[in-house]
Amino acid sequence: MTIEALTPAGELMKLSMGPQHPATHGVLRIVVECDGEVVTNCTPDHGYLHRSIEKIGECIEWPLFVPYTDRVDYVCAMNANLAYCLAVEKLLATDPANRVVIPRRAECIRVLVAELNRISSHLVAVGSMAMDVGAYTPFLHGIAQREVVNDIFERLCGQRLTYNYVTIGGVAFDLHESAPAEITRFLDEFERAMVKLNKLVTTNAIFRERCAGVAPVTADEAIAWGLVGPNLRGSGVDWDLRRDEPYGLYGELGVRVPVGDRFAGRRGVRGDCYDRYVVRLLEMQESVRLCRETLKLLPPAAKEKADPIGGHQFDVSKLLRKPPKGEVHCRTEAPRGEMGYFLVSDGTKVPYRVRVRTGSFSAAGIFHRVMRGAFLADVVAIIGSFDVVVPEIDR
Amino acid sequence: MAEPIRPGNALDEQIHLTAVDEFLAWGKEHSLFYLLFATACCGIELMQAGGPRYDVDRLGMIPRATPRQADLMIVAGTITHKMASRVRTLWEQMSEPRWVVSMGSCANSGGPFSKWSYSVLNGVDKYIPVDVYIPGCPPRPEALIDGVMALRERVRRYRTSGERDATPYLVAGGDCAFGGHPGKDDGSGGEPKR
Numbered sequence: 001m002t003i004e005a006l007t008p009a010g011e012l013m014k015l016s017m018g019p020q021h022p023a024t025h026g027v028l029r030i031v032v033e034c035d036g037e038v039v040t041n042c043t044p045d046h047g048y049l050h051r052s053i054e055k056i057g058e059c060i061e062w063p064l065f066v067p068y069t070d071r072v073d074y075v076c077a078m079n080a081n082l083a084y085c086l087a088v089e090k091l092l093a094t095d096p097a098n099r100v101v102i103p104r105r106a107e108c109i110r111v112l113v114a115e116l117n118r119i120s121s122h123l124v125a126v127g128s129m130a131m132d133v134g135a136y137t138p139f140l141h142g143i144a145q146r147e148v149v150n151d152i153f154e155r156l157c158g159q160r161l162t163y164n165y166v167t168i169g170g171v172a173f174d175l176h177e178s179a180p181a182e183i184t185r186f187l188d189e190f191e192r193a194m195v196k197l198n199k200l201v202t203t204n205a206i207f208r209e210r211c212a213g214v215a216p217v218t219a220d221e222a223i224a225w226g227l228v229g230p231n232l233r234g235s236g237v238d239w240d241l242r243r244d245e246p247y248g249l250y251g252e253l254g255v256r257v258p259v260g261d262r263f264a265g266r267r268g269v270r271g272d273c274y275d276r277y278v279v280r281l282l283e284m285q286e287s288v289r290l291c292r293e294t295l296k297l298l299p300p301a302a303k304e305k306a307d308p309i310g311g312h313q314f315d316v317s318k319l320l321r322k323p324p325k326g327e328v329h330c331r332t333e334a335p336r337g338e339m340g341y342f343l344v345s346d347g348t349k350v351p352y353r354v355r356v357r358t359g360s361f362s363a364a365g366i367f368h369r370v371m372r373g374a375f376l377a378d379v380v381a382i383i384g385s386f387d388v389v390v391p392e393i394d395r
Numbered sequence: 396m397a398e399p400i401r402p403g404n405a406l407d408e409q410i411h412l413t414a415v416d417e418f419l420a421w422g423k424e425h426s427l428f429y430l431l432f433a434t435a436c437c438g439i440e441l442m443q444a445g446g447p448r449y450d451v452d453r454l455g456m457i458p459r460a461t462p463r464q465a466d467l468m469i470v471a472g473t474i475t476h477k478m479a480s481r482v483r484t485l486w487e488q489m490s491e492p493r494w495v496v497s498m499g500s501c502a503n504s505g506g507p508f509s510k511w512s513y514s515v516l517n518g519v520d521k522y523i524p525v526d527v528y529i530p531g532c533p534p535r536p537e538a539l540i541d542g543v544m545a546l547r548e549r550v551r552r553y554r555t556s557g558e559r560d561a562t563p564y565l566v567a568g569g570d571c572a573f574g575g576h577p578g579k580d581d582g583s584g585g586e587p588k589r
Binding site: 019020021026027047048049050051052053055056059060067068070071074075124140143144146147150160161162390391 | 430432433434435436438439440442443446447448460462472473475477478481485507508511512513514515532533535
């Protein structure tokens, strides 16, 4: 944090946080105006990581854009892949002549990898939030668990971070033989680690005092400012696309949605930083349950070429050369909230327009509202609790 | 009692400046504090390299939040045109001797964004000198550690009085579909192909 101008007594002081600042989770710059310790105004400055991903979408063919969706949100790349692929499948389905049938095994694998990635994404969110308020150890515990998920994904698709795994029409590779056992082992281990994490952070008096009552967002405000995902649910709004607009296998699974409910106790306010934090923890538990349920539903691997669509992928390469004209919007529930793709097709093999709507973008919009009146030291806690990832804002 | 060491008449034998230099280089080699500077995807791998499994702390690498305390800048991620001047400022704020590792295809050459993107800088070496290039999108933490070991070799050879080795080191075995070899300048972006 650098002091831009030292002003005489009684005047406001302007601080420039970032773009290189460990608590801004990337290259976000926030200009904070302070009256002593109290923040009077805050202006986010975006664009330091604008990589023109949407423009690239207009230059390359439909399936070639999938790797770029990894880079839209690299902390949960599987969910970003899934959102785009569902949108393209929805576009193809607008023409009834195009029969796209996703194999059931692929649907199961999609849910599995999406929920595993949700766990690993929330681990980073929770760990780095604890790090922002001054506790370094929980972050290392989170990373240790995340490594296990990375191992599973690496055996699945060969990458640790940017997977390019979910493809249009299914998934790129079938689940390897030992995957269900590995996933089950991870889930068991993770549940034990959660107990440790709760002892370390959640019930920690200092952490609770730092977060309780800080930057509360009421339910009405959250809806008005367009918050999505755990930030919205932290304010007590019961809304989850996996349950309310189910896609894929989620309709069958029945998602239980946790909402914020003054978890911090007496000092807490519904929708404060602590509520947003606890909602993420509860979502991880729900993801564990969903993974277990999906493993039960997982059909056995298809025999060689016995059934063309019984494997892990439906061949859409012919359809993508001449997709139907029109536009679709498809939204999914990513760890950072609603991730929606708006696609416009002019009937060629290259998209006419690809627009991404992400959760961090709307979360960054409410910063100046919630930070007004907060203490300067709470600014990092607030950024951490909203869990913004900068490429989602800038794209 | 051991025979006392008799220095020769030559000046460099009497004044053991090289020994101090070597000692300093040894110290610098084993305490490469790096700037906590993550711009994009590679930043997560950088964080995980500092995590419990890869644990770069054992190499004496500790993250520093301010460039003034850092010896090493790991450029982890895409550098856009808006960010480039900031990177230069950060590099100038670091004190000598300073080292730069370019981590990932984006920092090396623009990576997947080099061809079509209008806002991404094609290689951070256009703004700051780079000592070690690590290909990959993103590189594994092992590749990062390999690059750091190569850099440590260079730090060990570094002498305050001497010339600095300017040839960059390239970590082998990039597993990246997007290439990522430095020095390939194909202009800014090129025409979008429709």
